[in-house]
Amino acid sequence: MRVVLLGGAGYIGSVISAELLANGDEVTVVDDLIYATKERRDKPPFGTNFVRGDFRDENLLRDVVKGADAVVALGGLVGEPACDLDQDLTVELNYASAALAGEIAGECGVQHFVFLSTCSVYGRQDGLGTEETPANPLSSYARTKLLAEEHLAKVCQGNLSLTVLRLATVFGLSPRMRLDSVVNSMASRAARTGEIPLRGGAQWRPLLHVRDIAEVARRALHEKRATHPEPYVLNVGSDEMNYTIEHIAETVAGRIEGARVVRTPQPEDQRDYRISFARIREVFPGSCARGLGEGVDEIAAAVASGEFADLDQVGYDNLRGLRLAIDENRAKVLRTPAMRRLADEYEGRWTQA
Numbered sequence: 247m248r249v250v251l252l253g254g255a256g257y258i259g260s261v262i263s264a265e266l267l268a269n270g271d272e273v274t275v276v277d278d279l280i281y282a283t284k285e286r287r288d289k290p291p292f293g294t295n296f297v298r299g300d301f302r303d304e305n306l307l308r309d310v311v312k313g314a315d316a317v318v319a320l321g322g323l324v325g326e327p328a329c330d331l332d333q334d335l336t337v338e339l340n341y342a343s344a345a346l347a348g349e350i351a352g353e354c355g356v357q358h359f360v361f362l363s364t365c366s367v368y369g370r371q372d373g374l375g376t377e378e379t380p381a382n383p384l385s386s387y388a389r390t391k392l393l394a395e396e397h398l399a400k401v402c403q404g405n406l407s408l409t410v411l412r413l414a415t416v417f418g419l420s421p422r423m424r425l426d427s428v429v430n431s432m433a434s435r436a437a438r439t440g441e442i443p444l445r446g447g448a449q450w451r452p453l454l455h456v457r458d459i460a461e462v463a464r465r466a467l468h469e470k471r472a473t474h475p476e477p478y479v480l481n482v483g484s485d486e487m488n489y490t491i492e493h494i495a496e497t498v499a500g501r502i503e504g505a506r507v508v509r510t511p512q513p514e515d516q517r518d519y520r521i522s523f524a525r526i527r528e529v530f531p532g533s534c535a536r537g538l539g540e541g542v543d544e545i546a547a548a549v550a551s552g553e554f555a556d557l558d559q560v561g562y563d564n565l566r567g568l569r570l571a572i573d574e575n576r577a578k579v580l581r582t583p584a585m586r587r588l589a590d591e592y593e594g595r596w597t598q599a
């Protein structure tokens with residue numbers, strides 16, 4: 247199968263690339279390596295056809311998408327603080343680029359579009375969020391991802407089917423490592439300093455190992471999905487992996503000798519949700535089985551073996567990396583006609599709401 251990964255050189259994309267290559271797929275990655283710095287030269291995933299470029303570029307998209315069987319859109323800005331830095335940039339990278347890629351995939355005769363979305367679209371919920379629970383997006387991160395889902399559902403029609411994967415918070419080792427997400431940050435700091443900073447702690451957060459999402463992406467692309475509703479939305483994670491932040495910190499402390507939790511004041515983050523993963527259990531039995539301990543142990547072992555010499559290096563932290571990319575003019579708003587059209591649609595959708 248010929249698969250195009252948009253944003254495929256990032257934390258999750260590097261692991262999905264390896265999974266698909268091992269499966270015998272032909273993988274093309276489009277990525278602008280926006281977090282690469284002098285200290286950290288991000289490399290394209292080994293073995294892929296790598297196109298360094300901007301996935302908002304219509305001509306580039308048409309060139310790479312033509313002849314592909316499937317497109318996976320997984321680029322953009324991740325998490326609320328990064329998305330709050332520049333609203334217009336967030337709309338282009340998270341919403342408009344995915345919407346445009348879906349439109350072009352349809353024109354080019356692609357059969358399957360997979361969009362990596364987020365459980366953040368549930369925002370704050372009482373009870374378990376299922377795929378049918380009305381979304382409650384509390385941030386521009388969640389709003390851009392949700393509108394991308396909605397737009398893709400409209401353009402992925404006929405021969406082009408759509409799968410939306412709403413990911414839990416991802417953890418575990420990747421060749422393009424991020425140490426800014428909750429588990430990776432706690433585990434790496436505990437292994438290096440013995441301290442686990444804990445802000446707040448009562449909020450629920452579902453977790454997902456990075457190799458599990460890679461397997462789910464492969465299965466979504468390859469396994470027959472005859473019985474599913476269209477468009478197909480799947481929460482990706484497992485019921486056993488709904489944790490509170492405090493429980494994550496305690497688990498990390500319990501697995502790393504000498505580590506202790508250090509509490510700091512409650513954060514601004516309002517997200518608080520527990521998710522039902524009943525549908526994915528039924529559709530992809532046995533998926534998302536890796537536990538929190540496995541990820542903590544592998545990160546602690548990597549730190550102990552001398553990887554991540556400087557945990558504060560900007561390349562491990564998307565928020566600081568994005569600030570630098572904006573300051574150095576490597577990440578900027580394009581305002582092409584397509585981006586303007588889609589940005590207007592975004593504006594209209596959320597001012598009506």
Ligand SMILES: NC(=O)c1ccc[n+]([C@@H]2O[C@H](COP(=O)([O-])OP(=O)(O)OC[C@H]3O[C@@H](n4cnc5c(N)ncnc54)[C@H](O)[C@@H]3O)[C@@H](O)[C@H]2O)c1
Pocket residue numbers: 252253254255256257258259276277278279280281299300301302319320321322323324325339362363364365412413414415416417424427564
């Ligand atoms: N990491 C998580 O915990 C998590 C949780 C839920 C959902 N997701 C979703 O998964 C996807 C991937 O997340 P990640 O953690 O791998 O992010 P990441 O930041 O590591 O990767 C994103 C990639 O997109 C690339 N990119 C950004 N703008 C670009 C542009 N204009 N042109 C070309 N490339 C560009 C970056 O260079 C980077 O390699 C995102 O869509 C995110 O919303 C991630």
